[in-house]
Amino acid sequence: MTTLHDSTLTTLRQQLAAYLDTLAAQGRADSTLETYRCYLLPFIDWCEQRTVCYPAQVTLALLESWQRYLRAYCKADGHRYSNNGQRERLGTLRLWFRWLLQRHHILYNPTELLVLPKEEKRLPAQILSERETTQVLDSLDDLSVLGLRNRVMLEVLWSSGLRRMELRQLKRDDIDFERGAVVVSQGKGNKDRVV
Numbered sequence: 001m002t003t004l005h006d007s008t009l010t011t012l013r014q015q016l017a018a019y020l021d022t023l024a025a026q027g028r029a030d031s032t033l034e035t036y037r038c039y040l041l042p043f044i045d046w047c048e049q050r051t052v053c054y055p056a057q058v059t060l061a062l063l064e065s066w067q068r069y070l071r072a073y074c075k076a077d078g079h080r081y082s083n084n085g086q087r088e089r090l091g092t093l094r095l096w097f098r099w100l101l102q103r104h105h106i107l108y109n110p111t112e113l114l115v116l117p118k119e120e121k122r123l124p125a126q127i128l129s130e131r132e133t134t135q136v137l138d139s140l141d142d143l144s145v146l147g148l149r150n151r152v153m154l155e156v157l158w159s160s161g162l163r164r165m166e167l168r169q170l171k172r173d174d175i176d177f178e179r180g181a182v183v184v185s186q187g188k189g190n191k192d193r194v195v
Contacts, residue, residue: 010054010055010105011053011054012044012047012048012052012053012054012055012058013044013053015055015096015100015105016037016040016041016044016096019036019096019099019100020033020036020037022099023036035092036092036096039088039089039092039093040092040093040096043066043089043093046066046069047062047066050062055097055100055105055106056105056106056107058097058106058110059110060110060113060114062110063093063110063111063114064114066093067086067090067114070086070089070090071086071117082120083117083118083119083120084119084120086116086117087116087117087119090111090114090116090117091116093111094109094111094112094114097109097110097111097112098111098112133158136154137151137154137155140154153167156170156182160182160195161195162182162184162195166184169185170182170184181194181195182194182195
């Protein structure tokens with residue numbers, strides 16, 4: 001006899017909440033959880049419009065239809081998702097369905113058969129030349145506290161490869177002046193590293 005607590009009767013929305021709770025308990029960053037939520041909720045909304053409310057109802061054909069929808073979708077700025085934007089959303093969906101399979105909420109994972117769009121490999125749109133970098137640094141007022149702070153921040157970013165958030169969280173004790181090294185605590189992926 002099936003009970004109300006049977007995982008096959010748990011909706012996509014409820015499963016997403018459980019998945020995000022699991023990731024939070026594993027220590028995933030809040031920004032990661034929010035990204036996953038933003039990528040997966042539109043899929044759930046789209047499924048519900050097609051009376052698909054449970055994970056076991058999701059088929060490869062439905063996923064391919066979702067993929068076509070993503071490819072044709074126009075964002076608020078009028079642009080379509082790039083191949084990489086589509087890959088990120090479909091990849092997140094694949095991770096969620098792997099979790100559903102591992103937890104025995106579905107019998108098979110239809111996302112594994114989904115062919116993802118080809119990955120785009122692009123160089124950064126614009127990189128400052130050495131002359132342009134020097135111009136930016138020279139434009140700062142090194143005699144003011146704010147100007148000196150800004151120059152130090154830019155020099156650290158350009159010379160170390162730190163991310164903006166890592167720079168914001170940097171403390172004086174994280175800097176080893178003798179070795180010319182910086183300890184990044186809880187950087188991307190909540191990992192520590194030395195640069």
